[in-house]
Amino acid sequence: MAPPAHRTERLLNLVICLLSTRSWLTKEQIRAAVPQYAECATTEAFDRMFERDKEDLRELGVPLVTGSHSSWFEDEQGYRIDRGAYALPDLEFSAEELAVLGLASRVWQQASLAGPAARALVKLKALGVETDDESLVGVEPRVRAAEPAFEPLYAATRDRAAVTFTYRTRDGEASRRRIEPWVLTSRAGHWYVVGHDRDRDARRSFRLSRIEGPVQRVGPAGGYEVPPDLEPGELVLPTAEPADERMALVLVRPDRGVLLRQRAVMVEPAGPAGPAGAAQEDGPGWDAVHVVVRDVRELAQELAGYGPDVIAVEPPDLRERVIGVLGGALQGSTAAEVAAGSAV
């Protein structure tokens, strides 16, 4: 392997060579024109190196094109860089714009996007004035994509190539899926891929953390069209059921239930008589907290989480649900203790 500096030198010479030429250059001409190719002892070694160099240049955005003067080179393709497509358009970025772009370039945490973002920023700096990175301190959005499925799915989405993977639903069932990915989207800290499910012939979204094993391509690049005007947020969220607007009354020990109090519509402090229905003998008493139910199942779980510090009074179905959840927890913890005991 050539040292990195040597490689950069070779690629830079290759770019200059292919930009300077007006005619198509054959591989042999290129081999002769770029001094660093002299180190290739054999044609095979040169071919391999040249193939890789072409890939590298395309990855950086260099518009490498092939063609031939048909009457001269019947068999062999020639290469050059499309000068019309090579350069950035004639734009200038202000210091403020470059500062914002600098912040945007640091949003990504994973190398597959952080590297390209940093390179893009440097390219734009070629157009810009003196920068002032200090103008934007103190706010840093950082997006992470630790799921192994992210990289292959991003590439497939970008290339519009169908993929297959094993997916485990929330209920724990695993199955093989084939989808045409449209968009990768991060909501509430989770990455989802949204696309067309070929087997179900319908739009589906999949959480990346529930994808198991490798993601494999099953179709060519550019294999389908993505519907225009997608709103990724709407695609991921389950069709929202209308919120339960009923008011719930819950009794809360003073200074407990802090999150519940935060979104309360009204809090009646524990009076001398206390709210109706509460056991009032000793103890610290209860505050009456009124909250909107929204989702009776979720609220019941939340209230159960507070254990004996919070008691649901109404509506009755909420109360019943909380008792049900607590009963399940009691049974579960008893079973676990018995199991632990028998293992000793």
Place this chain on the structure above:
Amino acid sequence: MTAASAERLSRLLAMVPWLLQRQGVGLDEAARHFGITQAQLVKDLELLFVCGTPGHMPDDLIEADWESGQVFLGNADAIARPLRLSVDEAVALLAGLRTLAQVPGLHERAALESALTKLSAAAGDAAVSASALSVDLGRGSREDVLSAARDGVRRHRRLHLRYLVPSRDEATERDVDPMRVLNTGDRWYLEGWCHRAEAVRLFRLDRVVEIEVLDADGTPPPDAVGRDADERLFTPSAEDVVVTIDLEPAARWVATYYPVEHVVELGDGRLRVTLRAASADWVPRLALRLGGELRVVTPPQLAGEVRRRADEALAAYAEASPNG
């Protein structure tokens, strides 16, 4: 190509047009502009110096002179214009900018909008692919809290917080010297020196009930070090509590939501999960909430705590019937 050589070639192709437009620019200014050291800049110039058009006779090579501390560049017509963006570069920067645009109360809104317009133009066809990625930063914090936190960071003012700690179900009062405001893709955090804990702490802004920018200097002590941006926000420590729990299929999400150390499939979609946390206060609460879908295996005291609290709560329900 390695990331380092991609970065360097990209930089060289950007640097040449910029230097050609600014003959005689100082080494220091050029290095600062491209975010590199002067030593690296000199290495870059040395590399340019030996590259050129085919033939590679002295007349074909790029001319570079920086001995005086000022940079002069010549004979680089072929690469006199900056290289366009690749598809991945355009996607990463455009999607990053759209993510940034969601920051509420951003002062630089106008610059962001114009940068977005120009960047879309600069990206050309590649801009189409940017719709492949979309990030929702979440709206889990009040705009007044976020803007007060940012104000504290900008002006180095101490902040007073009334901050909820749901794992212990309590509200706390704290003075914090703010270091930065960050978002990890779902929620906003304030990082700062907490005078109560006498340590650097991360505060979820959606749990800040009240925030006040104090008229006091809020410069953190010199030994207050923020976490590396590339590091996970929650790092394991030797003092962590180790907890083993069993999850029914409906509670499998717990294994992806919390930092778990070890996961074993128990069959039928059930999991046994080992996790470590600075404190296990939240485990009984979660177990109560999930009503038996999460069972604490070890430590036994935690399982006992779940049973005790469930028992006590059920007794209260039996006692205080709604119509009684």
